[in-house]
Amino acid sequence: MRRRCFCQGCGWLVGSWLAASLSAAPAFAEERRTEVEISQRYEWVDSGFADWQAQRLDWQTGQPGAITWYGAALRERRYALWDQGVELGAAVPLGDDWVLQPEVGSAFSPDFLPDWYADLRLQRRLTAGFVGSTSLRHTEYVDSRVDRLALGIERYWGAWRMAYTLNVSDVQGAGTPVGHAVALDHYYGERSVVGLRAGLGREEEVVRDGEVTVSSVAAFAVRGRHWFHPEWAINWELGALSQGDIHDRYGMQLGLRHAF
Template sequence: MKLSVLTALFFLLSMPLQAQSYNQALEAGVGFDSLTGNYDNWQSAYIQYERSLSDETLGYLRFNQTRRFDLSDNEVLTGFYTELNENWQLFGELGGSGTSRVRPELQGQIILSRALNNGYLISVGAHRSRWPTSTTQGYSLQLERYFSQWRWSYRIRQDHLLGGDSALSHAATLSYFYDDWSAITLALNQGEEAEKIAPQQVLITNVKGISVYGLHQLSPSWGLRWAMSFNQQGDFYDRRGVLLGLRYRF
């Protein structure tokens, strides 16, 4: 789980869509990652706009600025989440970077979910990222359950570096929802991932990490986004990260 680029789905949905009572939201934040070895530290910043397109659909537009390996990238992402009917949901995202020094020049993902009995939800997804010199693609399968004020999930993800190796990773989360739209999550991950570990080098590396992140309601309109993470990227480096963001609903 790359906490320097938190998944769009978590940023978009801190709780089920039917619990969202606002039409629009604006969020901005900054992140910092400290790396061991001879690697430069990472910095990031983002701004995101969300809008309810209908009672069943939420859309968003996101701008990221990322600095890694002493290089900077700007990135634009757009996506949606929609309830197709009472059992099926669909999430999609497309974006890219015009400079693509450290971020993909084009990336996309799509996730289809189905609600089951007793609060269970099963999801299948596909993703693809293209850099100037490399392309990765893969699939994911996730099972999660909502019960009372809690949610747990387990995800298995496959990545394939075209012309190279394949990778398999596992991630598990436990979330607690409180105070209307506040949430805190503990996340663990282990396995292999395709990661850009240098400006011109995308490799399959062993990874393991732990993170804690959440959204805390400050008032009916304002919320505080936060995250702390620790990740081991094979033998290349260890990374410790923090993120803070401010969210306004209207």
């Protein structure tokens, strides 16, 4: 059986650092800044499933008004199997209020990660601290295909950010799962942040014999990035996810980030 996560209610793991550059969040320095992070994630899974884990090496480089490049090398373990992959993306300013963000990724001989994916996101700064976004994502698995539309709205005021994202997916051989994700962040210091993530949605999985299983997914997490030195930060996250009657997962992630 190959298990695929098709509901975008699970998108609670992904941050929104790009939108901060369009908002009232603390401003970054004007010079080019490069950051590298190494992180470890572990998730305890019940119902007799093997625990999950992941290691990542992330980097990004950019400066205000110029293209920001970012990428990652990753290694993940699920269902007692290991997959490896890479990701690459860019944030391209289009004038003062628009940012175009293309991103691609691929895995090597995958068992559960996608063969490849391509995502195109467009953000626009609006009035009164609002930021709107839309993205289209195409994901190819060994035995299935997923197309996803995401529509998001964020608002920044003072040192706070609130966001909502609606995800609608089209799964080959299955249906159209819908997911909802909300986020609340508080910025402190020059670059540090702590926040909450919650997601709710529906997941449809295509198993090897073509049977489709459906489950509801709910997730919650608290996460943060604390700069304890101008060049060093700790990234952390604690979260839980319930996947209907299939299993529950409880996870933690810790990363060390260096800027230069």
